[in-house]
Amino acid sequence: MSGRLLLDHGSGGKASQRLVAEMFMRHFDNEILRVMDDAAYLDISGPLAVSTDTFTVDPIFFPGGDIGALSVHGTVNDVSMLGATPLFLTCGFVLEEGLDLGDLERVVVSMGRAAREAGVRIVAGDTKVVPRGAADKIFINTTGIGTVRVSPAPSGRRAAPGDAILLTGSMGDHGLAILSTRQGLSFESPVVSDCASLNFLVGKVLDAVPDVHVLRDPTRGGLATTLNEIAGQSGVGCFIEESRIPVDPAVAGGCAVLGLDPLYLANEGKFICIVPEADAEAALAVMRADALGRGACRIGEVRADYPGKVVMTTPLGGQRLLGMLEGEQLPRIC
Amino acid sequence: MSGRLLLDHGSGGKASQRLVAEMFMRHFDNEILRVMDDAAYLDISGPLAVSTDTFTVDPIFFPGGDIGALSVHGTVNDVSMLGATPLFLTCGFVLEEGLDLGDLERVVVSMGRAAREAGVRIVAGDTKVVPRGAADKIFINTTGIGTVRVSPAPSGRRAAPGDAILLTGSMGDHGLAILSTRQGLSFESPVVSDCASLNFLVGKVLDAVPDVHVLRDPTRGGLATTLNEIAGQSGVGCFIEESRIPVDPAVAGGCAVLGLDPLYLANEGKFICIVPEADAEAALAVMRADALGRGACRIGEVRADYPGKVVMTTPLGGQRLLGMLEGEQLPRIC
Numbered sequence: 001m002s003g004r005l006l007l008d009h010g011s012g013g014k015a016s017q018r019l020v021a022e023m024f025m026r027h028f029d030n031e032i033l034r035v036m037d038d039a040a041y042l043d044i045s046g047p048l049a050v051s052t053d054t055f056t057v058d059p060i061f062f063p064g065g066d067i068g069a070l071s072v073h074g075t076v077n078d079v080s081m082l083g084a085t086p087l088f089l090t091c092g093f094v095l096e097e098g099l100d101l102g103d104l105e106r107v108v109v110s111m112g113r114a115a116r117e118a119g120v121r122i123v124a125g126d127t128k129v130v131p132r133g134a135a136d137k138i139f140i141n142t143t144g145i146g147t148v149r150v151s152p153a154p155s156g157r158r159a160a161p162g163d164a165i166l167l168t169g170s171m172g173d174h175g176l177a178i179l180s181t182r183q184g185l186s187f188e189s190p191v192v193s194d195c196a197s198l199n200f201l202v203g204k205v206l207d208a209v210p211d212v213h214v215l216r217d218p219t220r221g222g223l224a225t226t227l228n229e230i231a232g233q234s235g236v237g238c239f240i241e242e243s244r245i246p247v248d249p250a251v252a253g254g255c256a257v258l259g260l261d262p263l264y265l266a267n268e269g270k271f272i273c274i275v276p277e278a279d280a281e282a283a284l285a286v287m288r289a290d291a292l293g294r295g296a297c298r299i300g301e302v303r304a305d306y307p308g309k310v311v312m313t314t315p316l317g318g319q320r321l322l323g324m325l326e327g328e329q330l331p332r333i334c
Numbered sequence: 335m336s337g338r339l340l341l342d343h344g345s346g347g348k349a350s351q352r353l354v355a356e357m358f359m360r361h362f363d364n365e366i367l368r369v370m371d372d373a374a375y376l377d378i379s380g381p382l383a384v385s386t387d388t389f390t391v392d393p394i395f396f397p398g399g400d401i402g403a404l405s406v407h408g409t410v411n412d413v414s415m416l417g418a419t420p421l422f423l424t425c426g427f428v429l430e431e432g433l434d435l436g437d438l439e440r441v442v443v444s445m446g447r448a449a450r451e452a453g454v455r456i457v458a459g460d461t462k463v464v465p466r467g468a469a470d471k472i473f474i475n476t477t478g479i480g481t482v483r484v485s486p487a488p489s490g491r492r493a494a495p496g497d498a499i500l501l502t503g504s505m506g507d508h509g510l511a512i513l514s515t516r517q518g519l520s521f522e523s524p525v526v527s528d529c530a531s532l533n534f535l536v537g538k539v540l541d542a543v544p545d546v547h548v549l550r551d552p553t554r555g556g557l558a559t560t561l562n563e564i565a566g567q568s569g570v571g572c573f574i575e576e577s578r579i580p581v582d583p584a585v586a587g588g589c590a591v592l593g594l595d596p597l598y599l600a601n602e603g604k605f606i607c608i609v610p611e612a613d614a615e616a617a618l619a620v621m622r623a624d625a626l627g628r629g630a631c632r633i634g635e636v637r638a639d640y641p642g643k644v645v646m647t648t649p650l651g652g653q654r655l656l657g658m659l660e661g662e663q664l665p666r667i668c
Contacts (some may be wrong), residue, residue, distance in 0.1 A: 012554025012600075013659025036567065037489050038415035038550060039385035041482065046380070051373035052424035052477060053460045056468075081372035090386035092475040094428070126387045128473075130666055134390075136468040141426040141475035143386060143458075148375065155371050216372060220346025233370065266346075325347025332464055 005099040010129025027112035028122040040123040049084035052143040058332040064193030068111035075144035080202040081215040083153045084146035090124040092141040097132045118197035158213040159234035163302040164280035166273040169295035170246040175265030189250035194269035208286045214274035221325040222264040227310045228324045238310045240300030339433040344463025361446035362456040374457040383418035386477040392666040398527030402445035409478035414536040415549040417488045418480035424458040426475040431466045452531035490567035492547040497636040498614035500607040503629035504580040509599030523584035528603035548608035555659040556598040561644045562658045572644045574634030
């Protein structure tokens with residue numbers, strides 16, 4: 001499609017119907033969506049995992065992805081973190097009048113592809129068009145529904161003293177990719193977002209280690225903030241070693257130049273996995289055998305002391321408390 | 335809460351956590367939301383009805399409601415239209431930096447109250463804060479999940495020749511209330527949005543008449559557009575009589591002044607109900623006994639001729655085709 005988006009496309013009338021038919025139905029097509037009733041009919045049994053996220057990332061196209069793919073990956077991942085198999089997504093668009101329809105189509109195509117690759121179907125949608133200046137290009141809400149595979153489900157409340165803290169790969173790629181694109185910076189080695197759907201890797205880990213205690217993807221606020229949340233929810237201390245946390249040299253370099261800490265930058269294709277010590281090696285082996293977990297490593301352990309805190313051992317052997325993110329490093333990162 | 339919203343409130347860090355704790359958890363509190371994992375765990379069995387809608391209404395406060403209550407009513411109603419009992423909502427906020435926190439709290443309180451009154455729980459949420467000018471105050475996505483009560487479920491595909499077309503009340507109230515507020519117009523009799531959750535009334539109708547063929551709420555595009563959708567989905571003609579369609583005198587007067595047609599204005603607390611002729615009186619009796627269906631009436635019937643069309647008999651006895659909405663009467667109506 002070419003041209004510009006008009007207010008008319010959000011009216012609920014003829015132009016809306018054409019947009020839905022020629023854009024959304026074409027790229028998201030499946031038999032549930034095709035019914036076009038006010039709600040989608042899902043033949044599914046519980047227990048279910050449900051998660052919602054609105055994506056406002058700026059710019060909408062960035063190295064390694066775009067807002068469409070990200071809106072699928074992000075919600076697929078949140079559903080997966082409850083030990084669930086994501087099956088269905090809904091999507092709600094807020095679009096700015098005057099948006100280039102070619103850009104919208106690129107985003108929609110990317111979203112459709114990401115959904116197919118992750119094995120999820122987009123079953124319901126909504127489109128609002130707001131006047132020029134009332135939104136910035138494209139915002140996308142996705143809500144994901146999946147079936148929980150293990151009982152009890154992994155939860156931020158289940159980290160227990162003695163557990164190993166594993167991480168599937170390097171930190172900070174997504175955050176730095178967005179920031180450098182936005183500011184027109186280029187580094188010697190390009191920095192690319194890690195955004196990816198983690199559901200199949202999570203499935204393999206659960207097959208090998210059904211008793212995973214915690215799964216959590218360190219998005220906004222980064223690894224440091226996410227570990228603090230888990231420490232708080234479980235009432236335990238998370239002890240990690242700085243030297244074990246993988247950071248890509250290009251990301252480390254960019255962060256040094258910009259005064260950013262990669263431990264507080266958002267990731268969109270990595271997860272933290274906390275398992276009983278006895279299961280740690282099995283989980284790591286599964287992760288390392290998958291392209292999305294090749295850099296998996298053990299970064300620390302859970303202890304009973306310092307409940308609610310994250311304690312990091314520095315390369316020089318000192319220990320410091322790693323707090324939650326304070327202030328805003330970077331708005332519209334996801 | 336007082337003061338202004340900062341970018342910080344959307345960072346995922348400390349300020350975000352405070353906003354979530356002091357605003358959303360306080361007013362939406364329930365045991366599922368309280369777990370605060372990446373996804374909510376729902377103990378529910380299918381088949382399910384799922385619907386999503388993003389609300390961008392301008393202004394955010396209007397006679398008869400606000401964007402918070404509307405975001406609950408709208409999605410509760412869409413889920414109900416599949417003959418389902420809505421149980422859970424997710425909500426995704428996009429908030430503009432600088433938003434008055436008092437206004438946000440009014441919206442959140444109203445949303446919490448609307449959810450409690452409709453018997454639904456808000457089980458997952460997300461908040462994004464975008465820089466000043468990147469969004470207009472507040473956008474809210476809600477996604478609703480409910481259990482389908484009847485089999486087969488009502489669907490826009492099930493209108494059959496001989497069926498009666500019923501309507502629960504007057505047309506155009508929401509659309510005109512929004513427009514008149516936005517333009518600073520006042521009429522002799524105040525025009526108030528009809529926005530309301532219809533789930534309990536739908537439940538009563540299904541108890542009395544399990545074989546409801548179609549339920550649909552005429553929101554964007556109004557009654558005329560919604561009947562066209564049903565006619566198209568079912569491959570039938572919808573024949574209605576103009577004189578039977580209830581329109582409040584204040585709405586009719588306002589529409590006359592402004593050159594608007596109430597049959598194309600959005601409604602947020604009414605539904606179309608298409609049932610076998612033999613069930614029509616029973617359904618109307620149930621509707622009229624409920625405050626939200628007091629003005630219920632029969633507006634026409636389904637026929638095999640003119641498939642895909644809506645044919646309206648005018649008060650003078652002429653017949654005309656009623657098309658879908660073309661052009662945009664009114665952006666940001668919901």
